[in-house]
Amino acid sequence: MNEIALRKPPALAKTETRQFVTITIDGQSFGIPVLLVHDVLGPQRITRIPLAPAEVAGSLNLRGRIVTAIDIRRRLGMRPRPADAAPMSVVVEEGGELYSLLVDAVGEVLTLPESDYERHPPTMDLQWRENSTGIYRLNGQLLVVLDVSRLLAIGSRAEAA
């Protein structure tokens, strides 16, 4: 395991710690780099978009801008959200467009030391490996770091996978 941990991405080599917004989906913790996050919103009215890819949950209005909502559960091949649970939105920007990642709950911002970071195990689900960069070992749980731009590249890689 230590050998794997040594192969850190070069960008991380200099900084000691990084900050993540933690989110929970179906009991699993995920981290999104804090600098990518525009807004965190409570349950929103989401307009469904007919004929859109399945991962697109719809669009919503964020202060006059139209934001495309992405259902992470579908994107990562997880169980559908129970009908009575209203999702929270984490709004990120990619290529000048705003996207809302639909999650179950948003937790605190964690400052995590690099020493706790490692690449995801090769045995992990392919869909998960493609959409994440690595894993932090937290007390009592594991935090999967999401690769936001991969996550939003719906259509280009999703079909292939």
Next chain:
Amino acid sequence: MDDLLREFLTETSENLSVLDLELVKLEQNPNDTALLSSIFRLMHTVKGTCGFLGLPRLEKVAHASENVLGKFRDGALEVTPAAVSLILRSLDTIKSILSVLEQTQAEPAGDDAELIDLLNAWAEGKLESAAAPVEAVAAAPAPVDAAPEPVADIAAVEAPKAAVEIEKPKAQAVVAVEDNTVKESAVAAQSIRVSVNLLESLMTTVSELVLTRNQLLQIARRHKDSEFTVPLQRLSQITSELQEGVMKTRMQPIGNAWSKLPRLIRDLSHDLGKKIDLVMLGADTELDRQVLELIKDPLTHMVRNSADHGIEMPKDRASAGKPETGKVTLNAYHEGGHILIEVSDDGKGLDIQRIRSKAVANGIATEAELDQMSEQQIYQFIFKAGFSTAQKVTAVSGRGVGMDVVRTNIEKIGGTIEFFSKPGGGSTFVIKIPLTLAIVSALIVESCGERFAIPQISVIELVRASANSEHAIERIHGTPVLRLRNRLLPLVSLERLLKLDRAETAQSKGNGAEETFIVVAQVGTYSFGILVDRVFDTEEIVVKPVAPILRNVTLFSGNTILGDGGVIMILDPNGIAAASGEAAGTDTAAAEAQNQLALAAGEKTALLVFRAGGESPKAVPLSLVARLEEIDLEKVEYTAGRPLVQYRGKLMPLVPIGGDRELAKTGRQPILVFADDDRSMGLIVEEIVDIVEDRINVQLKAEQPGLMGSAIIGGKATDVIDAGHYLSQAFGDWFGSGRTQVAAEKPKKVLVVDDSPFFRNMLTPLLSVAGYEVTSAESADQALQMQEAGVEIDVIVSDIEMPGTDGFAFAEAVRSHGRWREKPMVALTSRTSPGDLDRGRVVGFSDYVAKFDRDSLLKSLSQTLARAS
């Protein structure tokens, strides 16, 4: 003052101030090539506009300066302070002439010969050595009172003397305008130029503001007597004013688009021997500049049509009891967020019988179908592609095409066009276009609990259908249709089209099944009904593009935020029409959309489609046809059994398509005229059908001489004729030595490298007709890739000025290695200075041809090839 002149003054003053600055920068960084190029371009623009406006004095000065700058750019001359001073001096001269121009609207009399000679001398490098002495540098910056001796003296003298000459004050013409040079241009100061981008972003911001205001108003309506009411009203009003103001910045009176029409009508009535008055009403109606540009050509086309085909000859009018002078009326006015433009004439109107028979002949509709249609619907056929009732083809109008192009152009900007006609009473076109492209009015509907917006402009009417009302939806093998005023209206279910999930809104189904609303929409001439559950209000919406992930869903033209803050998708009626089966081929709009997709990859060529010698339509690239004429068959003469006609004072041979076709003795015969220099030839055709923009993709090679092969053009199998074949029938030596040589052997392959699609399009047919096989590349890099890919060619024709790798670098690359190393290359350029020629030879061009000179090009190609082999 003339608008054109005013714009010119504004633009040139700006360019000159930029030039001033840049030149000073250049003096500090003489080796900055980017800066030099930019200066050269600016000067070139100034020169070009002067030439265009017929200002010879300005043009000459600018031209001489440009020459010097050109030398700098090519590295032939060094950038020295003295040289920069000289250029600055010519700028001052230009400015002083401009200020007189501004006051008197004419170039002042005077002569800049000294300055020009000096510039020329400099350009030829004769004064370069004179640049060294500091005196010259000091003297030149005070140019207005210091003009040199004519250069005749200078040319021969050595440096110090030249410097002295420069110092000597002489000129009077220049002195006269001295005080004017200091003044800022008054015209330039009155208006400022703002980039369209800034206006666009202002417009979007204001549109957002309007939406937010609407939202606030909606909230306020729910809380009566709130303290916010009054300030909110004020906010609302200010927002409206702001919106209006910003929109005004982009507005121009429609009269600008009409300015050429009186002349057009005058010339037309002259040529046709008709008496026509043009009445223009509402010329000051303003509309968005962008929209204005787009409707200019369609309007001109319609006015020309009205005058040519609508208005009768004076004696016909008199016998019909109408005044001899016909009237073409243009009327523009606002109506509910739209601009309506009417083009009407009091001529003979359109013969509905002719439209009917034409529709049947073209296979657009059957007699039975026509019987079902209203007159109004039948009239709309004139907007179909290839549908022209014009029997006459005159030089004036009536290449006999175009109403479908007009319709397409108008629909592109979200407008509609309708046609009304009264036999004997004239005809009217009504164009309805949105005031602006940014905000549209939309109808909000609901289906399966989801709301959608439908642009109001496509909506004709709303119909409520239920089982027991007069409008009931009937089904034919599951396909819903509606009887509407004795016609069957095809219906499209949003639920099915958008694969909406009815189960989720099961509770609404109880009453929803019985009562449905039908939004009757029209796309082109195709009407259809959209089935929805509920219809709400209309709302003003700002169309926003959809997220990139959703771009391939063609049923939506955008999305927007409603007054209540909800996001809503905007349905695209064109997309719905296409998706609901209209794409099958009857409607041109949908077919065009498909064509567009199919053709996106290839380049398009305008093709003239006609009928001659056989059933299948034939086509020829329009760029090869000089004119369409109609000749009187009685005037046809025969020499040695070949028909000839006297045309423009010369004998023009007439060549039939497909062997010997007996010409009738009387009547009129349409011909296509191919011309080259002073020779022309007439190709006899039966009927000119259409002009289509399409890609020539010859699919079947023809065995028959005279045909290049068959291609699908405008959805029909069409024979593409080999114009070259007929040209050489008319004149054996049409293409001179080049043609015979090429015809004898197998065709030589030419690679055309030019960044401009215009030139590629022009050269491809030109060279193909001359018997070459043409491949084109849009950049040097693309050409080099072809080389690596192993493409075989015989000769390269390359542009010099291209972005990225230019022609010189391209030639060097070709010569350096690879399979084309030995291939001859011909340079094509708009600039032919001796320096360029030399440079071209050095890097390996075999010949150098000016860009517009097709004869030289053909000659050069055949000579180059002859030399190479």
